Amino acid sequence: MGETPIIELKNIAVSFDGEAVLKDFNLRIRGGEFVTLLGPSGCGKTTTLRIVGGFVHPDQGDVFFNGQKINDVPPHKREVNTIFQKYALFPHLNVYDNVAFGMRVHGKSEKEIKSTVKNMLNMVNLNGFAHRNVNRLSGGQQQRVAIARALANHPKVLLLDEPLGALDLKLRKDMQAELKKIQQQTGITFIFVTHDQEEALSMSDTVVVMDKGEIQQIGSPQDIYNEPKNAFVADFIGESNILDGVMVDDYLAEFAGQRFRCVDKGFAKNEPVDVVIRPEDIDVVAPDESPLSGVVTSVTFKGVHYEIIVDVAGFKWMIQSTDFQEEGSKIGLLLQPDDIHIMKKSEYSGMFGDYTTFSDEMDEDILASQREEAEEEDEI
């Protein structure tokens, strides 16, 4: 990447209580991008955001903003704002004063404040709500106020930590589309944290898939979905059948007791591999038309397709098909060579560990930083 990234994390390592949370973490984010950090709870997403925001100091490594090292720049001096799942609005202020807060701290004129607040409320579809008490707003409306408040400061980078996590599904979908539109309109770099893969795929320019403090893959949503780099990414992004296999030769893999043509090469002969097959890529045929055949053990209607579990010699295959199949019937599964994805064996066990979150602590941090900022301005 030739151009200077707006944010760069270089060789970052962080441990809490002797536990490594981020390990030699390197990430470059281009200005104007919508980047999502995606991964299971506890993988280090929030910690990564907190490093960019200046609330966590890494044990090792550097943080750059437009090429300048900002390791020692305090949070309120960074051109970065944060939005949380819990909106952290000021309950004693109305909508207008919440949105105006940052600008007042920075000593902007009331005239400028008025026009900016109007524009921001317009952008988040809250026209006419300026004088409403924030306690009388729904969760979705409160989150819109939080977004308007953050945007009013014209940050260069907006950090969004599961901002839609508290909303119900329908509202969440609407807000996803709105946030995406706002990001495109403003051109602000968004770094968005979620553990919802569908949300990540539908909103982002770039997705950073993380597990256990390490980046597993960085790419466009299409790359991540179509070309997962390892079994973890394949399983976390969408549903997958993951089988143990052996690469017999270039373009030839053995799994499920059979040999299959595939499109992958470059593995050592007899190298153990993970074989990943998406449920929607499997065709249902008559049992005698495929070497893979088994008994349907469950059928669930999912709205657009049926999710069908088929027991083939003890391995439960998941397939998605628009055609209904009877439970107990025998069917054949047909695989095309380019639907068979061969991956280097990983240690991934298919289990997401236990986790704890520290968002409450982070809300406290940001409020403390805002207070600090206000006090500093008062002194001038």
Ligand SMILES: Nc1ncnc2c1ncn2[C@@H]1O[C@H](COP(=O)(O)OP(=O)(O)OP(=O)(O)O)[C@@H](O)[C@H]1O
């Ligand atoms: N201040 C802290 N003190 C001790 N441990 C912490 C602290 N902050 C985070 N951790 C630990 O670091 C790990 C990563 O936490 P982090 O909040 O970054 O993960 P996450 O991917 O954002 O998870 P979630 O989606 O649940 O918010 C967790 O195991 C957590 O217990």
